[in-house]
Amino acid sequence: MPSLPPWVVDGWFFSLHRSWEQEAGEKESIAFPTTSDTDVKSDTAITPAAAAAQRPNRKPKDAISSKIEEKRQYVARLAPEDPDLARELYYLANAYHDHYQRTQQLPDLDAAIRFNDAAVAGTFAGHNGLAARQGSLAHLHTTRFSHTGNLADLDAAFRYANLAVKSTASWNFGDMRTNLGVLAIAHRARYRRFGAVEDLRAALECKKQALAYTDEDHPNYADSQATLAVSYIEYYKRFGKIGDLETALDLAKSAVDNTDPKDCDLGMKHGNLAVAYTERFRRLGDMADLDLALVHDQAALDATPPGHPNLSHYQAAIAVSYTERYKRLGMLEDMESALKYDQAAVENTLEGHPNLASLHGNLAASYSERYSRLGSLNDLKTALHFFKSCVDKTLTDHVDLPGRHALLAECHLDLYSRLGELSDLDSALYHYKYASDRTPLGDTSYARRLSGLGVLYCSRYERLNSLDDLEAAFKYQKAGLEYCPADHPELISFHRGIAKSYRYLYIRHRRISDLEESLRFYKSVLDKTPPGHVNLATHHVNLSNAYKTRYNRLEDSKDLELALEHGNMAVDITPRNHPKLPSRHQTLSSLYYVQYKASEILEDLTLAIHYGKRAVRSTPAKHPLLAKYQSHLLNLYNTKYQLLGNKEDYEICAKLTGMIIKSASTSTVSSWRAVTSVASFAFDNNLPVALEAYSAAFNMLSELLWIGTNVSTRHYTLVKHDIQGITSRAIACALHFNDINSAVEYMEQGLSIVHQQSLQLKNENSNLWRDYPEIAAKLRDVSTQVQHIDSGDDMNEEKNPPNYIAATLERQKLIAEIRAYPGYSDFLQPASYKRLSYAAAEGPVILLNFTSSRSDAIIILKPEISPVHVPLPGVTPKLAQKTLDLMRQALRAVRILSRDASQEASRYGRPLKSKQPPKDEKFQEVLLWLWNLVVQPVFQALHKHDVQGGRVWWCTSGPFNYLPLHAAAPIGSLFIQSYTTSLHELIRARTKPEIKPTTCAVVGVSNVAGHPELLLPLVPQELQRVATVLGSATNQLLDSAASVSNVLEVMKNSSWLHLACHGKQDTEDPLKSHLMLNDGNLELAAILNNSKNLASAEFIFLSACETAMGDEKLANEAMHFTGSFIAAGFKSAVGTLWSMADSDGPRVAEMMYRKVCEQGNGPEVGLAAEGLHRAVESLRRQGVPAHRWIPFVHFGV
DSSP: OOOOOEEEETTEEEEOOOOOOTTTTOOOOOOOOOOOOOOOOOSOOOOHHHHHHOOOSSOOOSHHHHHHHHHHHHHHHSOTTOTTHHHHHHHHHHHHHHHHHHHOOHHHHHHHHHHHHHHHHTSOTTOTTHHHHHHHHHHHHHHHHHHHOOHHHHHHHHHHHHHHHHHSOTTOHHHHHHHHHHHHHHHHHHHHHHOOHHHHHHHHHHHHHHHHTSOTTSTTHHHHHHHHHHHHHHHHHHHOOHHHHHHHHHHHHHHHHTSOTTOTTHHHHHHHHHHHHHHHHHHHOOHHHHHHHHHHHHHHHHTSOTTOTTHHHHHHHHHHHHHHHHHHHOOHHHHHHHHHHHHHHHHTSOTTOTTHHHHHHHHHHHHHHHHHHHOOHHHHHHHHHHHHHHHHTSOTTOTTHHHHHHHHHHHHHHHHHHHOOHHHHHHHHHHHHHHHHTSOTTSTTHHHHHHHHHHHHHHHHHHHOOHHHHHHHHHHHHHHHHHSOTTOTTHHHHHHHHHHHHHHHHHHHOOHHHHHHHHHHHHHHHHHSOTTOTTHHHHHHHHHHHHHHHHHHHOOHHHHHHHHHHHHHHHHTSOTTOTTHHHHHHHHHHHHHHHHHHHOOHHHHHHHHHHHHHHHHTSOTTOTTHHHHHHHHHHHHHHHHHHHOOHHHHHHHHHHHHHHHHHOOSOSHHHHHHHHHHHHHHHHTTOTHHHHHHHHHHHTHHHHTOTTSOHHHHHHHHHHTTHHHHHHHHHHHHHHTTOHHHHHHHHHHHSSHHHHHHHHHTOOOHHHHHHOHHHHHHHHHHHHHHHHHHTTOOOOTTTOOSOHHHHHHHHHHHHHHHHTSTTOTTTTOOOOHHHHGGGGTTSOEEEEEEOSSOEEEEEEOOTTSOOEEEEOTTOOHHHHHHHHHHHHHHHHHTTOOOTTOGGGGGGTTOOOOOSSOOOOHHHHHHHHHHIIIIIHHHHHHHHHTTOOSEEEEEEOOGGGGGSOGGGOSOTTOSEEEEEOSOHHHHHHHHHSOOOSSOOEEEEEOSOOTTOGGGOOTTHHHHHHHHHHHHOTTOEEEEGGGOOHHHHHHHHHHOSEEEEESEEEOOSSOGGGOEEEETTEEEEHHHHHHTGGGOTTOOEEEEESTTTTOOOGGGGGGTOSHHHHHHHHTOSEEEEESSOOOTTHHHHHHHHHHHHHTTTSSSOOGGGHHHHHHHHHHHHHHTTOOHHHHTTEEEEEO
């Protein structure tokens, strides 16, 4: 809502401003603009002739102009020593000031100041007119300060105002009253600029004294009351004390009552009284106050003739009152009246007028209000234009600038809600933080700004899923609530904001207490909202959704009944052409569908379809929620088709599939859910459009898993939106329609997504540097900024000032620009099958996919040969789950922790001591199942294509990530098996230049302080044996030397690294998985953060526990140390799936290293897999139990 415009009181400008926020329906303060920097003239006297010659270079046309010309000529004829010269100069100054008041042309004001300055200089001390002339000059400087913002004018105003008060005889009540008013206006002008409370208090005291110098029967008594009322209103606005507002109202009413109906200032006094009534309405909510405000607004307008300089002020004021009434009663005619008067106010104001910024803000607010009601995007864009103009016309140190930034933020938020562009949300947060940071504690806007900032963080949480944003939202909204008076009408908006945060906290953490708090606050909002309020329907919808959420949790039918009651009420009271009506129909449709699932009554499904259709039909074509509504309708018709088998319902479903893909043009969560829903329906019904839908979904992945959020947030998003499951379904769908190439592309896009994003940030495209070095440098710099958040840093700006969202958006902009260059259209785009097939340049790569309906292998034999599809019909969900359970039983049988045995985490992955010898029967069952149903069919397919042995790579997904495929083949197999987390990782590792000479380091921790049960006595021997094979130059860090900082430094400078220590997988937060070093834990996050320093990395041997064990919820993300070291830059790695025997480390390591060093030219990374293969086979031939040789795995080249 707009602010109130400035008023003229006692000849001085008075500016009173109203505030608004989205939730409370209150706009922020809007007032003075900035135009030019006009120099303030010195106090030096000028000659009469020179003064007369310094006039505006304009030809006078009206009566005042004629008067000015006459006065100027008269002054020019006076001799310098004429005793009347100073008086005539003063009169000439007044004439120019009168002209300025009509034209608002700065040259008129400049001339008035020059002549008044000359008049003061020509008036001797003690003259009875000196105080009046000093006061007049002070007033002129204040006026020019308001026009230009030049602080020299403000200084001059204070200088002359203080001189005027000092020069006024104590018995001269009239001049004392006037000059105290001049000083008060100067204090107020400085307060409006800088917001210092001392100036506000000084202005109030000056006006109190001015009133004290005025007898009650004096003609100016009403003027003094009106002036003092203004200060009390400003005092109320700053401190929120209702007593100040009541005092202001009493004074303003008395001023109107004591003014002659023919007085030319009566309109101004009516306007001031309207302001006071409006403020009390906003505080207490009594419609009688708003009615009186409109009466006095209209009286002010009626008393103002066309062309009057204050006309625009009164037009803007009545617009505010109409807006208030629209918000309360929802009548469109009030909104249109407000917009009409705001437009007229702007049209009647000249460019450069000190109040133009305020009027632009008011007009913007009216357009924004109409957008909220009618949904016209043009209105919203027009509002944005005028809000920007309002901010641009405001000086950087102006007291109203924070409020204007808050208004602009609200508009950007509306634009984000409509178009889904993250840049608008980022802009909204920037402008609102600017406003919040510059609002002092104790200001009445302070609580509102805190709550509003919480609303914006909540909006960003909705989009990006960052827990930091949700916690920030809750913190700010809770703080805002604490600073809001209990009787304040804005309390509704604060309750609404915190209710939403509690709801999201419940969804994130599933704490029923959060849900109950959300319901409590939503009920409070509805209880405090009067009938007929414009936001009443919104409050019913919010409460309906809260009851629905509790029903989904507790399944209490009363909650569903209440949800339907409030949902129906919201629809009933929403106007037919309201832009929120589609979403309310959608809410009601979803509620009836929930009721249908509980009741199985066809009428409920019919009602769900009825309201679902209305939601779709009334939603604009490019609205970001259209795809969501269409997807919901598709689900309803599909439910009906499954129930009744009507062909018409199926045909509607088929038609909707194409419509949804077309509508899902924005990369939002709702669009993702919509297209994946289409893909699932189409796949189930054998419709080829399923492939188009899955492709559309994968195109949205980069936005869904936005690289501007930290790794933990993206992992949460992966799980929340079941990207692993959808990827597997997409692969199965592509294979179903015999599109093997697309299946490979889908799998690559769904594997190690977060790791691949990290690699993109480090991409140094040599061709780009050659062809376009300038933009390549920009991309490198902005990617470096984003890496800080990508590596796990907190994204909350309070802790990390850099704006990661802005950096990420800038990076996206640069990438789009690069893709427009010739030959760069696929820059950083998902790789095509042709590019991915080069992963098989040195041996076949086998991709494994699992879904509830089928399991498959895809073999990429060579880049130039078509991929081979190998169905795995024996791998069913039931058998796969049985095998995984058997694997866990096998681990427990030999006293090894399984991945989900968190209750034994204090053992750090070590075998538990047992007097019973371990048994391997269950391991053998697992390996036999894998051989018969997975590995052997794949090897047979390889044999058919003349591949009898050599290197092969497994690229697994889903449950295959937890099964030891590499161990299933019998002893003597000719295949040397490795894993790769993705095809891109394998390609990248092979293209990374070889580093010579090789630098080697071995690190070991045999004794962890405070954990005697973790003793590894053979680690020193292991390090010695490895160092002996690698050579005397090998750097060794043992025990006390193996600190976190030392190990990170060694990683930075070593191409070959051997780590022998304990490792632990953190299933709650994979980034906290760690290697246990001498002085602390080396966490996965730190390794990823250090990856930019691993330019020399080639090979790492992780002789530690659980270094290749992944997180079951993030099966496709390779969230283990082995995969992370590969992602960090190592070409090749050896790790373990679970705890290994301390005695096996030295044996396996020495055998592997002897193989890689057999050529005599230093270690060869390409031989590491064969070296491990031989070492493990040696253990097998010696009869070592399966649980000791199975865990060793190789990743990479």
